[in-house]
Amino acid sequence: MNPVYSIAPHAKFLTTLADRVIDGTLLGGWDNSGPFGLSDVTIVLPTRRARLTLAEIFAERGVGLLPDIRTFGGEDKEEEPFLPPIDVSILPAPVSLVERRLVLSRLVSLWAVSDDGRQALASPPNAAEVLKLAESLGGLIDDLAAEGCTPQQLDAIVPADLATNWQQTLKFLQIVFRAWPEILGERQKADKSVLRNERLLRQAMAAPLVYGDKPVIAAGSTGSIPATAALLKAIAALPHGAVVLPGVDTTLSAAAHETLLDPISNSHGHPQYGLAKLLRTLGQTMGNVIELADADHARTVLVRHALALSPDTAYWAQNRLAPNQLTAAGKGLTLLSARTEDEEARAIALAARDGLVRGKSVGIVTPDQNLARRIAAELGRFDIRVDDAAGAPLFHAPAGRLLRQILALATRNFAPVDLMAILRNRACVLGTSRAEISPVADLVEMGVLRGQRPNPGVTGLRALLTANVDETTKYPVRRLTSADAAAIEILLTRLEQAMAPLMTALSQAHLTAGGFVDALLAANERIANADIGGAAELALWGREVRAQGAEGITFEPVGLDGVLQALMQGFEVRNVMARRDDIAIWGQLEARLQNPDLLIIAALNEDIWPEAADPGPWLSRQMRLAAGLEPPERKAGLAAHDFAMALGNGEIIVAFSERLGTSPAIASRLVQRLEAFAGEATGTLWRQRGEKWLAEARALDATAAPRAASMPVPNPPPSIRPRRLSITEIETLFRSPYDLYAKHVLNLKPMDPLGEEAGGRERGSIIHDIFGRFVEEGNDVMAANALATLNELAQDGFSGLDAIGERRDIWMRRFTTAAQLFLDFERGRNHLVCQRHAERSGKWDLQLSQPFTLSGRADRIDEMLDGTLEIIDFKTGTPPGPGEMKRFEAPQLLLEAAMAHVGAFADIAAADTSNLSYIKIGLGPDAFIEKPFALDDGFDLMGAADEAAIRMQRHVAEFLFNQRPMIPRLFPLSNQRYAGAYDHLARTAEWSLTAGEDSA
Structure with a gap:
């Protein structure tokens, strides 16, 4: 058996490998003289990227004909060794x-x-x-x-x-x-895993026949897969075979080696566990491993002690490095402790850019694809296009995002937010171009959707479109011309036709994966631009799913976004744009093989590097061990080994974040061990080096110290101030004249959020309208069918409120209870009422120093049998308090009484008002309990109405007829728990005394 070699972390792995091949150390006496001396040498590496890098190193050293460089378990046609003429069965196709x-x-x-x-x-x-x-x-x-x-x-x-x-x-x-x-x-x-094993085992079996006595070198693998270990063993047994392992700790004793392999010690998370296991497979011990690197480096010694076996941490104090050794070990080492992932990515980008400016090659290693995309985006700010080896998941790529928007549009039946999301997507062309789609999308938003809530589907959109063009209807944002309507209709027709296959599929009781994806892609093909990023990968994924036909589960058309994500798992979109060759983003495996001038290892957070030891849903940890599988913490050992190899780089930045998303995070146990062994002072020094990049990252988007805005004091000419206000705007005039300035002088109207869900305010408005219609249509509150009539009106009123029938049903049940309480209230006072008037509008023309008109709409004005009027305000919210009424801070009902006194309401004769009251609509104990208007001492009702009218006229004269600033929050509500319509415009939170108060 030939000896096993190792290259320590502090040596450049591929460079050292090339040098030891060239000088013959790894060739076992093979003659490599002459320009073709290495042509018979075969080198096997773990990755194609390493293969290319090694080839470049050989070329830089003037090697004439390069060795045959392969990867473990390579594809049949490209890299698998040519097998001798022996009977070998053809491998089946991969599933x-x-x-x-x-x-x-x-x-x-x-x-x-x-x-x-x-x-x-x-x-x-x-x-x-x-x-x-x-x-x-x-x-x-x-x-x-x-x-x-x-x-x-x-x-x-x-x-x-x-x-x-x-x-x-x-x-x-x-x-x-x-x-x-x-x-x-x-x-x-x-299975692909089985085929990979079979290829590796065939390579191991055929190695003596294929290579004979020619040199074969297997390098960079830890043999974590048994089939790979078998190939390494076969290569090591060749006459001129050599195995080069990454970062074997040759200083470990035989006892430590045995401890690593002792199942009781549970050393699977140690960086040397996998190598110790491989050495046993190769029939070797730590003492037989030949180190190819120079003498031990202080950095390597530091890392090996820091990541020692758990029992050995007891000897940290006596093994701690001397100050000069610590200085040497920490030279070029930086810890970057960012506050957030965003800051981490920006700081890394700045450090990488600095390295490039200094003419250095830069490698960024991270297992976190989201962080990798952040870093690539930050580098893009400096026009640095980086090669992200991992690519992006298809589900999140542009093609995948558009597909998800198409699915959302279908499942939510053309809801406003989903409709505008797809129309604003630059990849949505609907068979035309963005130049045609974009202006029509603006018309759809402002002329159809804003301030409205369409009924489900394209039918609901068309109904709103027709209502807008009809000039007899009130429209809140933008009136459409017939040409506008025609353009919108064409767009809706195209979208409806494009979505038809998907809408048909979703109308079925059950779907198959193939049928679902087929319908989804059919819609996508009619909507999407063919050049959208990830289109090729989406087409490949679609072909694979469609090829399965009705295979798999059948499912109801609910939760389809999760189904789509599950079906797309494992499909990636690779970069196709030209990238620089002096900077790259790699996965963890490259950390042990690549040695750029500056190496940045990122996402060194616990549960990311190393990842969480999750055994999965099918086997517990003990079940895995009993079945002969490695425990989940085995991945932690691989991550620790990659970390140890990366730490050997001369100039290195170790980055992590103190928060992940909205949750606190901690540094990886690997970083914690490194700092703990080095000591607090040394760790602080390393972190201080990272502060430079963190400070620059924070300064990159920082602005000057913010200065709070002062209260605005607009003072427009009286001639352009309003000469007509509604009753509800009079209270606004009292409390915040600025709001009237914004509304009537600047002509700024609040715009409802797109697709806003119906809440209490809108539900209250509908109930108001229902009770009003019941009265205005002349229905008798004493009739036996009165409740049924109210329910019929409610069915119509709630019909367009929400596309979810269950919610409408809940509201209808609640309304039925409220309607019965309403009838009980009305029947209890029916003997006093002569005639009821609901939602009655009025106008009062006043001749002050200048003409002024007060308008209003009363919920209810009832003519009583005694010849007086009773005015009622139905509230779904909280009525004003008695103090507000007495201080004339709630003038609405009093002003309505003043208007009624002069006959300002249509079809209601001028008369005094004998009663003002609030009625709360609801289901609680205070529902439909009459709350009379509270009057201050010394005032009767009509006297209070006159006083309210006088105060109103003073404020009108002061703020509308004179050159007085129209300031905000002149007299704000003390208990207001919601933002005013124009508070953001006035930047109220920056100067208001109540800014920052807890409103809970």
């Missing part, structure tokens, strides 16, 4: 991820509804959850294949030792793992 997911989902769904499945699962899984369970089940199949385990090894798990749910799960797994090979055999296919 696709989609096909396996769908086939397994059918098995999972059948089990989930069985008695065993009900005992194992907390609740019945929906379609998306079934697909995710199927995906994780496929991952478990791959784990078994990778570890060389057979389904029969599950029999080693003792059911009696398990909880009931695990017992049922184990029974299912035993069935699946025995049936799955038969299913694949019928389809003449095999």
Whole structure:
């Protein structure tokens, strides 16, 4: 057996490998003189990127004819060794991820509804959850294949030792793992993991025949897959074979080696565990490993002590490095502790840009794809286009996002937000162009949707379109011309036709994955621009799903966004744009092989690097061990090894964030160990180096110290101030004249949020209208069918309120109760009422120093038998308090009484008002209990009405006829818990005394 070699972390792995090949160290005496001396040498590496980098290194060193550089388990046609003429069976075709997911989902769904499945699962899984369970089940199949385990090894798990749910799960797994090979055999296919193992084992078997006594070097692998370990063992046994491992700790004693492999010690998370296991497979020990790098470096010593076995941490104090060693170890090492992921990405981008400016190559390693995309976006600010090796999930790529918007539009039946989202998507062309779509989209938003709530579907949109064009209807935002309407109609027709296949599919009781995706892609093909990013990958995914036909589960058309995400899992969109070759973003594996001038390792947060030790939903940790599988913390050992190798780089930045999303986060245990061993002073020094980039990141988008806005004091000429106000605006004049300035002088009207859900205010308005219609249509409150009549009016009133029938039903049930209370109230006073008037509008022309008109609309004005009037205000909210009424801070009812006194309301003769009252509409104990208007001492009702009119006229003269500033919040409500319509315009929160108060 040939010796096993290692390259320590502080040495550049591929560079050292090339140098040791060139100088003959790894060739075992093979003659490599002359320009073609290396042409017979074969080198096997873990990744294609490493293969290309090694080729460049050989070329830089003037090697004439390069060695044959391959990757482990390479594709048949490109990299698999040419086998000698022996009988070898043809490998079956690989089963696709989609096909396996769908086939397994059918098995999972059948089990989930069985008695065993009900005992194992907390609740019945929906379609998306079934697909995710199927995906994780496929991952478990791959784990078994990778570890060389057979389904029969599950029999080693003792059911009696398990909880009931695990017992049922184990029974299912035993069935699946025995049936799955038969299913694949019928389809003449095999799992990719099995095929990879088979290729590796064939390479191992054929190695002596293919290579003979020619040099073969396997480098960079840790042999975590048993089939790879078998190939390494076969190469090591060749006459001129050599195995070069990354970062073997040759200083470990034989006892430490045994401790690593002792299952009781649970050392799976140690960076040397995998290498120790591989060495045992190769029949070697730590002491037999030959180090190819120079003498131990202080950085390597530091990292090895910091990541020592748990028992060895007791000796940290006596093993701590001397100050000069710590200085040498920390040279070029920076810790970057960012507050947020956004800040982390920006600081990394700035550090990377600085490295490029200094003429250095830069590598960024992170397992977090979201952070990788953030970093790439931040680098784009400096026009640096970086190669992100991982790409982006198809589900989040432009093509995937548009597909999700199409699905949302269909499932929510053309809801306003979803409609505008798709019309604003630059990839939405509907067979035309964005130049045609964009202006019509503006018309749809402002002329059809804003301030309105359409009924479901295109029919509801067309109804609003017709209502807008009809000039007899009131429209709140923008009146459309006939040409506008024609353009919108064409757009709606195109969209309706494009969505027709999907809408038809969603109308079915059940869907299959193939049928669902076929309908979704049919809509996408009619809507999307063919050049959208990820279109090719989307087409490939679509072909794979469509090829399965009716395979997989059937599901109801609900929760389809989760179904789509589950079906797209595993499909990535790779970068196709030209990228720089001096900077790249890599995955963790490259951390052990690549050595740029500046290496940045990012997302060093716990549960990211290393990832959480999750055994998955199918086997617990103990069940995995009993079945011969590695425990989940084995991935932590691989992550720790990659971290240790990366730390050997000369100039390195270790970055992590103190918050992930909205949650606090902690640095990875690897970083914590490193700082703990180095000591607080040294760790602080490393962090101080990172502060430079954090400060620049914070300053990049920072502005000067913010200065709070002062209260606005607009003072427009009296000639342009309003000469007509409604009764409700009089209270606004009292409290915040600025709001009237914004509304009537600047002509700014609040715009309702697009697709705003109906709330209490709108529901209250509808109830007002229902009670008003009941009265105005002359219905008798004493009639036996009065309640039925109110319910009929409510059915019509609530019909367009919400597309969700269940919510309408709830509101209707509540309304029925309120309607009965309304009738009880009216019947109780019926003997006093001569005639009722509802929602009656009025206008009072006043001749002050200048003409002024007061308008209003009263909820109810009842003519009483005694010749007086009674004015009632129906409230769905809270009525004013007695103090506000007495202080004339709630002038609405008093002004209505003053208007009624002069006959300002149509068809109601001038008369005094004998009663003002509030009635609360609701279901509580205070519902439909009359609350009389509270009068201050010394005032009767009409006297108070006259006083309110006088005060109103003073304010009108002062603020509308004179040059007086129209300031905001002149007299604000003390208990107001909502923002005013123009508070944002006045920047009230910046100068108001109540800014920052807790309104809860």
